[in-house]
Amino acid sequence: MCESSARRRDGEPTPYDVGLAEIAAGRRTVLKLGGAGLVFSSAAAGGALGTDAAAAAGKKLRKTKKRAYVLVVDGCLPEEIDSGLTPNLAGLRDGGFRYSRAASKPIMETIPNHVMMMTGVRPDRSGVPANSIYDRKEKVIRDLDRPRDLKADTIIERMNRRGLRTGTVLSKEYLYGIFGTRATDRWEPRPIVPVSGHAPDIFTMEAALAMLDELDPHLMFVNLGDVDRLGHTDFTGPSGVQAARRLGLIDTDLQVGRFIAALRASGRWEHSMVIVLADHSMDFSRPDRVVSLQGPFEDDPFLAGKFVIADNGGADLVYWTGPDRQREKAVKKMRRIAREVPGVLNCKNPQSSWMRLGPEAGDLVVFCKSGWRFSDPDPVTSNPIPGNHGHPATRPIPFFISGGHPRIPRRKASSKVAHTVDVAPTVADFFGIKGQPRGGYDGRSRL
């Protein structure tokens, strides 16, 4: 689930607390840019920029005028680009290179798909399969919002090691948290909407524009969270009206338009690649379309007290906490019980070739049908919001590449499938960064 209330231990510092501590400790240099008092932190010397040897190796690369911008319109549906509400996004898509069938990867949640974008690898290699997991060591359900949760190398770090500047402008607290201090330059998001835990797009874009003007990183990774956040809480969503979400689309499109205008005005456009995509789409459910597995599992004497469910909105991650020797039997029982619960679409092995979620995802993933949501462990209070994602209904995403650089195809479309995991290899390809992460990319360049 992608809702506001972050899950962490009582008393555990928030990602923002951690960021402030890093700054206070002198590991980051604070910059205040722009008229709105925007705060950025940059890597201290010898930090994110990597070793002298690596920087020397990237000397030629550093001189490049190329710039790459990855703009994530969080939670956007591909058809919304044709809704008439997003003329700037539609113009970018139609003028560039679009992938007409692009998809999020499981779990169709924010954190894992942003991580896939920047790592180019699947969750079984990155360690980040969902927003919310059950941490077996700490025995707590928590968000994957700690920098060390991300175990794979990112394109951000690979570029840093070659002396290229990178920047993150991430509107959501947990994204800020998991990407931590990896980028050369990082926006310290303010203000944060207390309930949603994200910065409104207008502030996010102010930060992106300031970073563009003042820091000019080679790669900028921007998350625009309004469309998603307004979708989650849009109680007109299940009726199809989606009033708040539509307003969000209009505003986010305006913000993207500002960014593109700035690229053109500054002359950067001709050297730029702009990747626009979403991390997942969105589905709406009525209050009576709620699935809760906690009760049915507890009612089974064999399972009772020996499982934990990490609710991810459209997907439940179920963990067997009983004896290992009983795991197989337990998972069979879970499957059988879950399939009988109204609203359940199917059950998947998190280690299957399609899922590739890794051990952090537990023993069983249960997806809900379109128009439903999970609310676990409490069927009423755990997930009251109408807008959710994580299930197969929320796979399709927009994905297009625009920009004025000669390598960007103009007004073309591809029938191939593009995924979030393709972003890192595409950026690497654009900059000519040779080599791949150990084990290779799971995605591929879409240029």
Next chain:
Amino acid sequence: MTTSSSALPPVDRRTVLATGAAAGLVAAAGTGAAAADDASAKPKAQRYFQHGVASGDPRPKKVIIWTRVTPTPASKPGSGKGPTVDVRWQVAKDKRFRKVVKRGTFTTSAARDHTVKLDVTGLKPATWYFYRFTFDGAHSPVGTTRTAPRARSTPRNLRLGVVSCANLQAGWFSAYRGVAARNDLHAVLHLGDYLYEYAPGQYGMGQDNVDIREHDPAREMVSLSDYRRRHAQYKTDPDLQAAHAKYPWIVTWDDHEVTNDQYDTGAENHDAGEGNYLRRRARAHRAYDEWMPVQLNGTTELGDGDRLYRRLKFGQLAEISMLDLRTYRSEQVGTPVVDPAVSDPDRTITGAKQLRWLKKSLQRRKALWKVIGNPVMITPVTFGSLPGDLLDPINDVTGLLPEDGAPYNVDQWDGYTADRKEVFTFIKDHNVENALFITGDIHSGWACELPYDAGSYPLSGSAGVEFVCSSVTSNNLKDITGTPAGTTSRLVEAAIMAANPYIKYLNFDDHGFSVLDLTAKRAQMDWYVIGDRADKGTSITYETSFRTKTGTNQISRVGRPVA
């Protein structure tokens, strides 16, 4: 589709003969038996290959080629007579057959009505080929065909001719002439009612059932010989021959390939006097297998099964799933009484196995466009306030049956709403994108979005898009009411579109064909219409176009056809 008996005299239509003005308009050309009789005076090639050539079911490395040889004058279609003979075949890169890439010999006999059908394998993907057959030193007409692109390729486009409902008695096949005249297609999609079962006088042109040409044999087809002769007769039509020779065809059947309103164990147009229905259907399927360039049960062999539903893939751009909505369906509910059985989950239009297969087709991520070759309409259709005296003719042409303001369509998916709901729910649950139903059957042109919930559309969202081609010749609303084009039909069209806001285009006036063009950005259907069905050389004109952009499940009118 459902065909009407309302314009016929109140006697058993199987006994009705063409009389009066109708008989006077009957053209002598084209009956299978007559053609065979006249053939003895013709050159050998024309005598041996009277039924043209055809190809079908293109795959990346193979395609079916077909012909029928008439080795002796006695070897008439359906006769069961004639010797076993060897027919040579060649496939070449050039029309002069100097670069022959494949060749072979096919043995045929009266046991298979002297048809020749085989898979040519080992071909190159996305490649045009020429093919021909040779018997006794005489060559058949040369056909051209094209293989499908390789599975992982990303072709720039896929362009298909789209046709359905060709009743030989109702007119000339000018729509096929239009298809054959084009040079920009990759294949032809036929959605069924390739031929009709009726005897002369039973189902012809317009209100009076005028037979522009009479069916052969001059009786309703029931026996294997009947079905073979009827297939043979249709394949003597020069426009149909030209269209077959020009492109590979991808076909499915609707009801009239067997008989009207067929279902799993019977049909409206079948009675006990015509014998066991399943045996009749088996004979019809046998003749279809012999005479059509199609794989039944995944092979070109005869007698190994009659599963027609299958997938054809065109790179990563499109996959076509051809449905069979007749062989496994439950009997239609009674009409015109409202029958809650239309929503009975135990009733089916697809059959359980085919429904599972269809869902797999939809779930596969192999191609951008999930094209469903759909013999009958899936869009829910409700009526607005229509004048009562128009309801019968509408019913005649569409099978849409109004009842107390709560109309439905019992021969189509509207009569099997549980199956439709299951398909649409599956699409929604798995967020299947770009499901595109291409449909025939209803003798009219339609462009529709597919509402998850018709009552709350557009807020409820759309499961996909349906484009429906008109008939080649079979009667439409204008023909049945006998009113001029653009009068009664316009009123009905406006009323239906007003009551069903997801229906964006409806043409009850015209016959013709369509062109479907698929790219990575959009799918566009162009409708072309013919003039007078009774005029062999009638005009063919562009009517309109609609498109759907990828991922939207919405349609809009386009100002011009694809180039």
